Amino acid sequence: MEGNGGRSGRRNDSISSVMSLGTDNNNNNNNTSPSWSAAPADQRSSRAEQVLDHEASVHMLSSHYAPEDHSYMEGSNSDTDQSDMMSPLEIRHAIFEMLDELPQCASTDLVTPYQKAATLPPVTQDSLCELDVGRIINNPKLRHDVNFDRELHFRPNLDGPRGKTKLKSADEYWKAVLAELEVYRAVGFRLMTSRSDEELEYWTCMIKANQIRLPGIFTTIYEILKTLVPERDQAIVAERLDVEMIMQQICKGVFNLLDLAQWLATILKAHCAPMRDDWIDQMLEGTTQGVEEGNQKAVVVGLRQTLAILEAMKLDVANHQIRHLRSLLIDDTVNFQQKYHAHKIAAGRFKVKGARDWFKAEEALLSGCNLAPTPLETFSSAVLRSLLSQSPIPHFPDTFHLDYERLRQLRSDIHNMIQLDMCNKAFDVLIKDKVSEQTRAAGKKTLQFRITGIIGDSGLYLENLENLSAEIVRLVLELEGSDRTFDSDMNSIVEHYLRTELPLASSAFGIQLQSILDTELPRLCNAVKSSARLPLLALHDVMLPPIQPAGKGAAAKPIAEPLLDEILKRVTHLAVIHWHVWSPIIYNLQVAVGSTDLGSPDNNTDTAHVNTNTASPSSVASTPDMQSQTGGFTQLNPSITNSHSQE
Structure with a gap:
């Protein structure tokens, strides 16, 4: 399978209007392209001017917006220092003004999300780290809760006010990505039609300064995907998701998004549960439509679905681990919690x-x-x-x-x-x-x-x-x-x-x-x-x-x-586990100090005492199929949602 790095410098018309530097496939005449040139700094739209004045007054310009701060900005053909031509603040203002003049901004404000939204996607490898098997078996809350819920599993925690805030932030982020794609398209057209070295350098500076969120999306896809595939597939994943190469191809107008989406669909289906296949097909269909029709919104939806699918796959792996480890985790509850708490008490x-x-x-x-x-x-x-x-x-x-x-x-x-x-x-x-x-x-x-x-x-x-x-x-x-x-x-x-x-x-x-x-x-x-x-x-x-599963021969449903x-049954369950864990530490003070018997349901907890010098919490021994990845989230109870990461 050909890697991204193997493509020629030839312009790829199938994505020219989406994430490359070409004109819109459906609107090739100059009248429909954004009317933009290297205008003087005092020619500003009202919204862009307000943004610039606000940033200048409170000195909020972050260094990561400067072109030289991005690793993907290497390899420019210009011998002139970009900072000599335009300051970072001027570059930002130019992008804001361009966005404000785009037809898409007539109905949707893209400047504000572009300026204020997060620079990393809502789902990242770091946000999923608690789904990792190592974090699961050392998570005291999860290991305790598993005793009380047979169907305990992870899911994204989007409940309550905090969940609404997260959803709103995610929506703003993807609007900012849409704005970024529109800038790639508008600046890309000007870059390819530049007639002088100064013009070329100006638009090159602009397109590199626009690399704010897109590199993070491809980096996140790579980081999550590499934890979901076996060792034999690591090399092809690294080749196809070489983020620096992808960004260079986008800047040159030769990036084939459709080819990447098709490859992603194939590898995702090879490693996910069959129930995810329809979702993957929807992602590929939407991305294909976006590329072929020059529909930037469809492309954003496709990227968003890709991250959602990867998140779901990580959750599937984590929930499989919980099911696999359930008996071990329950059986080891007393031992783990006593060592965990004894370590904290001693400290x-x-x-x-x-x-x-x-x-x-x-x-x-x-x-x-x-x-x-x-x-x-x-x-x-x-x-x-x-x-x-x-x-x-x-x-x-x-x-x-x-x-x-x-x-x-x-x-x-x-x-x-x-x-x-x-x-x-x-x-x-x-x-x-x-x-x-x-x-x-x-x-x-x-x-x-x-x-x-x-x-x-x-x-x-x-x-x-x-x-x-x-x-x-x-x-x-x-x-x-x-x-x-x-x-x-x-x-x-x-x-x-x-x-x-x-x-x-x-x-x-x-x-x-x-x-x-x-x-x-x-x-x-x-x-x-x-x-x-x-x-x-x-x-x-x-x-x-x-x-009991429903169906022929199933036992009758018990009367509530x-x-x-x-x-009282729930109180009994809670009290028994608490007694087993804490009675040797707190409630049986008449027992001789120094005993190393930590007590268990099979031992006489009335005669056990914890040694507070016990080592830090032990982990359940990993089995071969536990050496994969995960990262945790929110533990879901059919009636109560308990957060283990969260957020």
């Missing part, structure tokens, strides 16, 4: 006093009630008491730092359960004995469904109090057979009741939390005690049973557990 970067005080406070509280719990029972009680705290911010020690999101979600689920129960009680107050028990029970199911529709995933009951009250009244009237859908007196009763009961700080809420603690603590202690005897891999299978039982 003075992790304090355990707060956790010891938290445990001793619970121990003192239970002793004051004439109870003699075991350390494990004391710990279980402390976990549930903190979880059911009426304080807006629960008091969990720093040892739970890897579980904060899980604990937050557990508290939210408990609060939602209590607030839903309060809505049911308001319904009971209104309905009284006006309907049968069967109708009342069916009404509560209907009410739960409607409340879920009002609240959604937000859990904001107080913020939706008026809507909740109106819905409860409407349902009561409906069950009573009334033609009305609203009753102001009934609505006032319900609103007053909910406004008094629903707040977390209300006495009614506190009574509900205390009731759960009193009734469920014995169950939790028994569950933790029995579950602590299991190896972590067996515990994982018990707490997260495999989902009651919400409180499901919550």
Whole structure:
């Protein structure tokens, strides 16, 4: 396969209007080309003038915009120092003015993205580095989370305000790339029609100064692709993606983008999952259309899709590694975390006093009630008491730092359960004995469904109090057979009741939390005690049973557990893993200091103690198929997204 360096200096008409220095294939007359010549500096468009004046006033010109700072700018035929002809600021202004005069800027501002957008693509090898297998097996958050999610995998983290900001920045970047391509085309035409050495040098200086983002795109494609192909393909990848050669060919108008896209499509299909083939075909089809029709936007879309495909391939590899390593990572949880935390404690970067005080406070509280719990029972009680705290911010020690999101979600689920129960009680107050028990029970199911529709995933009951009250009244009237859908007196009763009961700080809420603690603590202690005897891999299978595939012969779908039982199950899982990791370090202080037994689910954790002089965290031994690449991102839970890189 011919490399980029082997092409002749002959102009390639198939891409002359896209990323080369020629005229537009579809518009070859001079009237449609940008009207641009070496105009005096005082002839400025208003937008370009504002940009220049702003940059000059605050001295924001970066040195990387100067032509001599780019490695791709070597090999100029001019003997004249470019800086003697034009300053970097003048070069920048000339490019801004040219962009402002392009027909494309009539509907889209290309100057601002060109000036302000990032110089590197949104996806780079550095941004994907956490998908690397070495980072995966040494990522404490991921190694902890894998215990709680059978379907844990990476995906780009584009959720929330930060995700919106990233998407907006990416859009601005690709607009800037479009602007850069338009400059290549406009300056390229002038460069090829120059009639004097000064003109040639002027436009050469301009086109080299325009090499801001395009080199970074090809460099990123090369860096990511070389981590995805085997050793035998490394040489051809390096040859075809020689970035300096590509930029020289672009400047001379002989770069064959279509040929490169076809080669990329072939090599990507050879090393990606079959499900990515259609995406690769779309990339190639769009790039081909852009080259043949001189459509710069289509070319930008093709480049953007190429990076997205490479990112997806890296994610596929990382998720394959997680599936492959899952059992090893779970089985090694206690050993890894104890060494990891012992190393931080020994270095003075992790304090355990707060956790010891938290445990001793619970121990003192239970002793004051004439109870003699075991350390494990004391710990279980402390976990549930903190979880059911009426304080807006629960008091969990720093040892739970890897579980904060899980604990937050557990508290939210408990609060939602209590607030839903309060809505049911308001319904009971209104309905009284006006309907049968069967109708009342069916009404509560209907009410739960409607409340879920009002609240959604937000859990904001107080913020939706008026809507909740109106819905409860409407349902009561409906069950009573009334033609009305609203009753102001009934609505006032319900609103007053909910406004008094629903707040977390209300006495009614506190009574509900205390009731759960009193009734469920014995169950939790028994569950933790029995579950602590299991190896972590067996515990994982018990707490997260495999989902049976649908189809003939598949087991019937189990009936969903009651919400409180499901919550206690999650608390048990979390508490058992925490106990195995931290009991030798914090909670069993009566054990002799200096024991090197780090404890495990198969050992007696009541007699283990960690040696804080343990070496730094160990890594799971790499197997041959783990020596490939990856880089991490955002760990995805079917219900909760946890970020491991992120960003």
